[in-house]
Amino acid sequence: LPSPASTKSYSLIVCLSPSSSRILLGLKKRGFGTGLYNSFGGKIEQGETPATGAARELEEEAGVRCPVNHMERCRVGDLHFTFADTNNKMLVHLFCVDLDSAEIDASSINWECDEIAPRWFPMSEVPFGNMFADDSVWLPMLLKDASARFSGYFHFQPGGDKVNLVDSYFLDLN
Numbered sequence: 001l002p003s004p005a006s007t008k009s010y011s012l013i014v015c016l017s018p019s020s021s022r023i024l025l026g027l028k029k030r031g032f033g034t035g036l037y038n039s040f041g042g043k044i045e046q047g048e049t050p051a052t053g054a055a056r057e058l059e060e061e062a063g064v065r066c067p068v069n070h071m072e073r074c075r076v077g078d079l080h081f082t083f084a085d086t087n088n089k090m091l092v093h094l095f096c097v098d099l100d101s102a103e104i105d106a107s108s109i110n111w112e113c114d115e116i117a118p119r120w121f122p123m124s125e126v127p128f129g130n131m132f133a134d135d136s137v138w139l140p141m142l143l144k145d146a147s148a149r150f151s152g153y154f155h156f157q158p159g160g161d162k163v164n165l166v167d168s169y170f171l172d173l174n
């Protein structure tokens with residue numbers, strides 16, 4: 001029987017600069033998703049809320065500081081991931097921050113982080129071919145409207161050097 005303990009919670013923080021029409025992505029250098037670009041984030045630790053975990057990961061991985069009360073206002077929704085080959089389920093709390101906003105300090109981006117290397121991309125040149133497949137489904141909604149609010153479910157099966165997306169559905173909460 002599936003174990004409820006197999007669901008883990010994560011944060012994922014999309015970082016946009018609307019003034020320059022760019023997105024800050026991270027090249028994953030180790031762990032799950034090595035070699036792929038993704039937004040920043042990671043496991044929510046015991047005692048953390050989604051927003052405190054997101055603020056910590058954003059500072060650790062990107063060197064970007066965002067106060068927790070501001071992070072709470074940047075919540076987009078939840079992404080649920082399931083995998084055909086394991087019982088593992090991921091509950092990903094999705095945030096979208098504006099790096100140009102006064103609340104955020106993006107003056108010392110951590111270009112040399114040993115886990116994930118930050119890099120700017122024009123919003124029109126997001127490297128979807130080198131990202132998890134679910135990003136192609138939901139990230140365009142935030143590129144079009146950074147204040148979009150939605151949740152989604154994605155089912156993956158193993159294959160190739162990344163996981164394959166086999167099913168998804170969306171709840172548009174706007």
Ligand code: 6OG
Pocket residue numbers: 010011012031032033038039040041042043081090092132133134135156163
């Ligand atoms: P660490 O445990 O490595 O953090 N993540 C995914 N993000 C997307 N867009 N698609 C997926 O498809 C993902 N699987 C995991 C959640 C893992 C980080 O990677 C995200 C966390 O932010 C399967 O520190």
